């Protein structure tokens with residue numbers, strides 16, 4: 350089982366960090382392939398809690414080599430502060446590899462992210478303000494700065510000047526902001542160069558060789574399927590491809606090398622930021638999910654919007670990612686409801702629709718069609734096997750599996766590594 354992808358099946362925050370950490374002890378490499386420090390992955394190891402943003406969750410497993418792939422956008426200040434934060438807690442980060450082709454988030458990208466959101470007013474996306482969108486925009490516009498540029502001052506200066514020529518016009522004339530001094534940016538970036546140098550590598554070559562040698566490589570997605578710039582609820586998305594194909598482009602590994610694609614699926618649904626969300630709750634059930642589930646953003650501290658499980662979305666995630674398995678998380682949060690509504694289809698303009706509509710207008714009009722499943726009241730956090738679960742919890746999992754189109758191979762019953770029911774091994 351040399352290569353597997355682990356990704357979010359909904360709008361992010363499904364528990365990818367926990368799932369990656371769980372597998373981290375058995376894999377050789379954990380690779381981030383897209384996104385940047387917009388991600389917030391909470392990993393609980395024993396009594397220690399870690400919040401990771403840019404670094405792959407595999408960094409907490411001593412035998413595992415963490416890799417930041419070419420498809421990631423790297424804020425060098427965040428990279429260094431996350432590393433030193435972990436070092437202070439005794440985590441060895443020396444094995445980290447960073448692709449020389451990854452693009453850099455600079456202070457002007459975060460500035461543009463923030464002023465653009467302000468300019469959009471009511472139409473804002475609700476970004477994390479970390480400069481993600483503007484950095485990917487520069488990459489596509491071919492005016493981006495890459496990690497390798499840190500090691501050629503003359504090229505770095507030319508590139509920063511080229512990028513700022515246009516941006517400064519916009520900042521000054523449209524947003525009424527002061528122009529940004531290219532020399533100051535170059536100076537700041539060069540200040541990070543030597544500290545980052547030991548990690549910079551040809552990660553594509555290393556990963557392909559590792560797979561060919563039979564090493565186990567896990568690609569860890571940030572965000573989630575519905576936040577994908579191509580397959581998500583555009584324009585209320587992030588600016589990268591968290592879906593499975595993104596692992597190939599974002600790490601330089603061909604699709605024929607990937608054997609398994611695991612969708613991390615929360616037993617209910619959450620979303621941060623703006624955009625459509627058919628099963629969103631505005632009542633006390635929503636508040637209860639938020640409180641019991643601890644649904645508050647790890648990156649921005651914003652309350653997450655909460656709603657019931659949406660099987661239309663899960664089926665869509667199976668389709669666009671070619672999922673082989675699901676890891677169902679946070680089942681424990683649903684303990685205590687007499688009945689649990691599950692969205693099985695949408696009603697759009699009076700018609701029942703089983704598949705996610707491609708039209709954004711239809712999706713905005715989608716009303717959930719609910720089926721009620723019986724709940725359970727027993728504490729399930731100590732369950733170790735599927736049969737330890739109360740009958741109604743088992744039936745809930747089975748029903749979700751049937752509706753979602755791929756086997757549920759693991760179930761999370763708490764935030765800790767050990768609070769997991771493994772049904773089928775991901776690594777066999």
Ligand code: GDP
Pocket residue numbers: 357361362363364365366367388389390391392393642643647677678679680681682760761762763764765
């Ligand atoms: P990620 O962005 O997908 O890594 O997810 P986050 O870390 O942002 O959010 C998931 C939250 O749920 C974290 O606080 C996890 O510690 C927690 N969590 C993960 N799996 C479970 C689970 O099965 N049960 C409970 N109660 N919490 C979980």
Ligand code: IMO
Pocket residue numbers: 357360361362363387388389390474475476477478479480481482570571572573576585586587588620621622623
């Ligand atoms: P993890 O990896 C949830 C959301 C933002 C906003 C949109 C665009 O923890 O699951 P961006 O800053 O990326 O341009 O913001 O995407 N968003 C996330 N929501 N979890 C995340 O990451 C997210 N990363 C970005 O809230 O709606």
Ligand code: MG
Pocket residue numbers: 361362363388389390391647
């Ligand atoms: Mg998160």
